[in-house]
Amino acid sequence: MANDEYDFLFKVVLIGDSGVGKSNLLSRFTRNEFNLDSKSTIGVEFATRSIQVDSKTIKAQIWDTAGQERYRAITSAYYRGAVGALLVYDISKHQTYENVTRWLKELRDHADANIVIMLVGNKSDLRHLRAVPTDEAKGFASENHLSFIETSALDASNVELAFQNILTEIYRIVSSKALDSGDGAQATIGAGTNISLSKAADDEASKGGKCC
Amino acid sequence: MRSLAETQARWQATQTHCASVEDLQNAVRHNGPSSPCLSGCRSVCWKAFLLSKDGDDTMLIWSQSLREKRELYGERRDHFLKFINHPEALTELTIDPLADDPKSPWNTVREDEVIRAEILQDVQRLPDEANYHEDYMQRMILDILFVYCKENPNRGGYRQGMHELLAPILHVVEQDALDRASTSASDDENDLEELMLETIDLSFIEHDTFILFSQLMEHAQSFYEVKDVPNPSPPTDGPSQSRFPEQSSAIVERSKFIHEVCLQKIDPELAAHLTSIEILPQIFLIRWIRLLFSREFPFNQFLVLWDTILAVDPTLDLIDLICCAMLLRIRWQLLESDYSVCLQLLLKYPPPAQLHGPHTFVDDALYLRDHMNALGGATLIKKYSGRLPKVPKSPEPAERISSPLSGLDSIRRKGFGLRSPIRSPSKFLQQQGGVENMIQGVLEKSEKLGINQALRDAVGEIKRNMQGLNEGLSSPYPRVVLADDGAAKALAVMQRRNDQLASLLEETVMSLRALSLSNLEDKARSLDMIEVAAAKVQFVQIYLQDASMDIPTVDSPASEEVQLAADKREDKEIKKAPPAEKENQPLSPESSGTNASALNQTKATSILDETKKPEEIQDPLSEAAEATNSDTKKEEVLNEVQPKAPAAASIPARSTIAQSSFSWMLEPGESGPPQTPPIGKSPAAQQKKRNNNVSREKNAFLFGEAPSELDERDPLSSGDIFGMEPMQTPRAKGE
Numbered sequence: 050m051a052n053d054e055y056d057f058l059f060k061v062v063l064i065g066d067s068g069v070g071k072s073n074l075l076s077r078f079t080r081n082e083f084n085l086d087s088k089s090t091i092g093v094e095f096a097t098r099s100i101q102v103d104s105k106t107i108k109a110q111i112w113d114t115a116g117q118e119r120y121r122a123i124t125s126a127y128y129r130g131a132v133g134a135l136l137v138y139d140i141s142k143h144q145t146y147e148n149v150t151r152w153l154k155e156l157r158d159h160a161d162a163n164i165v166i167m168l169v170g171n172k173s174d175l176r177h178l179r180a181v182p183t184d185e186a187k188g189f190a191s192e193n194h195l196s197f198i199e200t201s202a203l204d205a206s207n208v209e210l211a212f213q214n215i216l217t218e219i220y221r222i223v224s225s226k227a228l229d230s231g232d233g234a235q236a237t238i239g240a241g242t243n244i245s246l247s248k249a250a251d252d253e254a255s256k257g258g259k260c261c
Numbered sequence: 262m263r264s265l266a267e268t269q270a271r272w273q274a275t276q277t278h279c280a281s282v283e284d285l286q287n288a289v290r291h292n293g294p295s296s297p298c299l300s301g302c303r304s305v306c307w308k309a310f311l312l313s314k315d316g317d318d319t320m321l322i323w324s325q326s327l328r329e330k331r332e333l334y335g336e337r338r339d340h341f342l343k344f345i346n347h348p349e350a351l352t353e354l355t356i357d358p359l360a361d362d363p364k365s366p367w368n369t370v371r372e373d374e375v376i377r378a379e380i381l382q383d384v385q386r387l388p389d390e391a392n393y394h395e396d397y398m399q400r401m402i403l404d405i406l407f408v409y410c411k412e413n414p415n416r417g418g419y420r421q422g423m424h425e426l427l428a429p430i431l432h433v434v435e436q437d438a439l440d441r442a443s444t445s446a447s448d449d450e451n452d453l454e455e456l457m458l459e460t461i462d463l464s465f466i467e468h469d470t471f472i473l474f475s476q477l478m479e480h481a482q483s484f485y486e487v488k489d490v491p492n493p494s495p496p497t498d499g500p501s502q503s504r505f506p507e508q509s510s511a512i513v514e515r516s517k518f519i520h521e522v523c524l525q526k527i528d529p530e531l532a533a534h535l536t537s538i539e540i541l542p543q544i545f546l547i548r549w550i551r552l553l554f555s556r557e558f559p560f561n562q563f564l565v566l567w568d569t570i571l572a573v574d575p576t577l578d579l580i581d582l583i584c585c586a587m588l589l590r591i592r593w594q595l596l597e598s599d600y601s602v603c604l605q606l607l608l609k610y611p612p613p614a615q616l617h618g619p620h621t622f623v624d625d626a627l628y629l630r631d632h633m634n635a636l637g638g639a640t641l642i643k644k645y646s647g648r649l650p651k652v653p654k655s656p657e658p659a660e661r662i663s664s665p666l667s668g669l670d671s672i673r674r675k676g677f678g679l680r681s682p683i684r685s686p687s688k689f690l691q692q693q694g695g696v697e698n699m700i701q702g703v704l705e706k707s708e709k710l711g712i713n714q715a716l717r718d719a720v721g722e723i724k725r726n727m728q729g730l731n732e733g734l735s736s737p738y739p740r741v742v743l744a745d746d747g748a749a750k751a752l753a754v755m756q757r758r759n760d761q762l763a764s765l766l767e768e769t770v771m772s773l774r775a776l777s778l779s780n781l782e783d784k785a786r787s788l789d790m791i792e793v794a795a796a797k798v799q800f801v802q803i804y805l806q807d808a809s810m811d812i813p814t815v816d817s818p819a820s821e822e823v824q825l826a827a828d829k830r831e832d833k834e835i836k837k838a839p840p841a842e843k844e845n846q847p848l849s850p851e852s853s854g855t856n857a858s859a860l861n862q863t864k865a866t867s868i869l870d871e872t873k874k875p876e877e878i879q880d881p882l883s884e885a886a887e888a889t890n891s892d893t894k895k896e897e898v899l900n901e902v903q904p905k906a907p908a909a910a911s912i913p914a915r916s917t918i919a920q921s922s923f924s925w926m927l928e929p930g931e932s933g934p935p936q937t938p939p940i941g942k943s944p945a946a947q948q949k950k951r952n953n954n955v956s957r958e959k960n961a962f963l964f965g966e967a968p969s970e971l972d973e974r975d976p977l978s979s980g981d982i983f984g985m986e987p988m989q990t991p992r993a994k995g996e
Binding site: 067068086087088089090091092093094095097110115116117123126223226 | 379382383385386387388389394420421422424425513541543544545547548551552556601604608784
């Protein structure tokens with residue numbers, strides 16, 4: 050709260066089936082917490098955290114909703130103003146991966162057309178239970194112009210990176226918009242959506258203070 | 262499990278109040294720590310409240326109902342769980358497991374397993390309270406929810422949250438349960454009331470829980486329902502509307518009702534605040550209501566709250582006012598908070614004071630039910646905070662206007678608000694920082710809406726007003742009118758005033774067009790420009806809304822002249838700043854004040870040329886220069902617009918807004934009163950300062966609404982991807 054200066058404020062939503070770990074991704078990223086028995090989200094939760102990209106402070110306002118809320122009461126309020134979406138599935142439950150298509154449709158229907166989407170295969174710690182091969186999801190992501198990453202909120206792997214990547218990507222688009230003319234907007238977004246996963250967020254270490 | 266002795270004592274404690282359900286209700290409400298829910302058997306109280314049809318019901322009557330329902334549940338449970346609990350029975354059937362018949366028990370079982378998996382996922386994630394995670398508890402919760410869904414197929418199946426309504430009921434029933442078998446050996450068996458043994462029989466824990474849950478859901482079901490057919494109700498104003506009409510759901514309707522009807526009556530200031538900062542009530546009310554507040558308060562406290570709710574109103578109609586009471590309790594905190602702080606408060610409700618636990622919200626709600634007005638609300642606010650809210654005595658100007666621009670309207674409320682009503686121009690002028698407030702409002706507004714919304718509002722407003730005002734623009738301004746008295750004068754003054762406002766709008770349109778054509782090369786500057794434009798439109802709106810704001814100054818033409826002259830000096834200074842504006846040099850200060858009327862005529866004609874110029878500045882490569890020029894130009898035009906109308910009516914206000922938006926450009930975040938730039942101040946210095954500001958790059962951005970929501974002809978939509986916008990200050994109000 051003391052450190053609440055920021056250059057950019059980005060609203061990012063977490064979507065995906067119930068139980069894929071959205072709330073734990075949120076708590077891992079914003080509070081570095083994981084709760085094996087975390088309660089089901091009812092309605093909406095929301096938390097913020099600031100990170101540094103290119104010496105700019107980016108405040109992420111991350112919204113988390115019940116997986117069952119799809120097409121439900123809070124849809125438009127939830128997506129309004131969102132510039133990024135983490136579409137989460139559970140690598141150990143194939144059904145949650147199959148439903149990704151439905152979530153993409155939901156995004157198309159309700160979110161900004163230029164929203165940056167990252168496909169996130171969560172629970173990567175459950176190697177022995179893996180039901181969705183990494184390559185398959187990676188292929189799907191690139192076909193649909195989504196960036197892709199596998200995370201584990203439980204052992205914290207890639208969680209930081211996932212948020213860093215999507216926030217950086219949004220930031221790049223925003224900055225490039227300042228230089229690019231309007232006509233290139235669509236192309237810029239489309240092309241820019243594939244983040245090289247090998248590119249570690251170099252300024253991860255310099256992340257800003259947590260908020261809330 | 263309790264000892265037999267304790268159970269008996271509790272049973273007796275409950276019985277003393279059980280003459281009728283009404284007695285029990287009173288005891289639960291008023292007996293505090295000795296409430297039969299606390300000292301007696303809570304589950305028995307809940308059964309009485311939920312099962313009795315009538316306040317006069319005695320225990321014998323409702324326990325009869327309990328008996329019948331237990332039997333029914335037993336049957337239904339056996340039916341629905343037959344193959345789940347005994348899958349081997351399926352194989353004994355002579356039915357092909359792969360048959361396509363959807364009614365085949367095989368298919369039913371497969372579907373059921375999907376339902377149970379969905380329920381189980383939530384049951385396993387119940388809060389770490391009570392004994393929810395014991396195996397037998399988990400199993401019972403799963404079975405009860407499953408049977409409930411199967412029993413009520415038309416209610417949309419299992420919805421997340423039901424499990425957290427059910428679990429506390431099971432806990433309460435289980436706590437009180439008495440094992441009949443364990444008492445049979447007891448010596449004083451004969452003394453034990455059969456009614457007690459029956460009512461809290463251990464073997465009917467699951468049955469009774471189902472029964473209580475079903476009774477509760479009779480009224481709570483609507484919290485979970487989503488109508489399949491979109492509700493054709495008239496669209497509401499403002500940005501809360503999605504371009505995709507979402508399915509209407511009862512909880513959203515109810516949330517709206519709580520906010521727009523109940524709270525509006527009880528605490529209009531708070532209702533307006535929540536509207537203005539754009540907190541949609543369902544965002545927090547969904548959880549409050551669906552879980553009957555069980556996540557908002559600690560376990561033991563919400564159980565007492567439930568006791569009280571069930572005692573007072575098992576139909577749950579009082580929920581609306583309980584929500585209002587909760588809002589009232591934190592209304593001062595909410596009023597001084599911005600969007601994200603409010604959201605934090607509402608999603609993490611502050612623990613109520615020890616003396617006034619959550620159950621007191623029910624008392625408040627009952628009071629509000631009988632006093633559903635601002636006075637009733639004020640009484641409660643005073644009771645808990647010691648402070649009295651300002652109850653509006655007369656409708657505010659903002660509320661007279663049923664403006665379609667609910668957005669701007671709400672800025673106005675926020676900016677000038679109920680706490681600082683503006684009734685006259687002198688008051689407006691005296692109010693230090695009034696314009697800053699307004700601009701602050703615009704910016705805060707933009708933060709929530711996305712700049713596209715602000716832009717759309719601005720364009721919409723301009724469109725609406727231009728038509729009517731264009732006529733006035735072409736009409737002459739006979740200065741002699743000022744000498745006239747009475748209505749004719751007032752009319753003429755009003756006409757001129759309209760002309761001024763129209764010109765203001767016109768130049769705002771021009772700068773917005775210029776901006777859109779510039780494709781937003783430089784976001785920070787463009788956004789600054791949009792903010793200025795929005796502030797100007799806002800200014801015009803306010804003056805259009807309150808015609809009284811310029812009348813008092815009409816009577817002092819002498820001082821007008823002086824003021825006019827001073828204004829022109831400023832005009833000239835600002836004009837000097839941009840090199841592109843050399844053609845304005847002839848308008849020297851020497852001419853001002855001497856031949857004002859002639860000059861005004863000249864300016865009135867030149868203004869039309871002037872306003873076209875921004876269109877010409879379209880070189881996207883010279884964005885920096887352009888942004889600066891456009892900015893300057895806007896200010897210049899803004900200043901220039903004024904002198905063409907001889908009536909000084911709006912001059913003080915005019916210079917205030919002009920300088921205010923100007924000074925805001927110079928020093929964002931500074932909230933000092935608008936100052937006339939010192940005469941001797943170098944225009945170059947001003948220019949430099951402005952550039953500094955523009956290049957500060959301290960603007961934060963928030964993405965706004967979809968570009969397609971922009972005015973359809975606005976080329977901005979292609980360039981403004983997410984509708985970024987500057988925050989009023991990079992330092993958001995603390996969270």
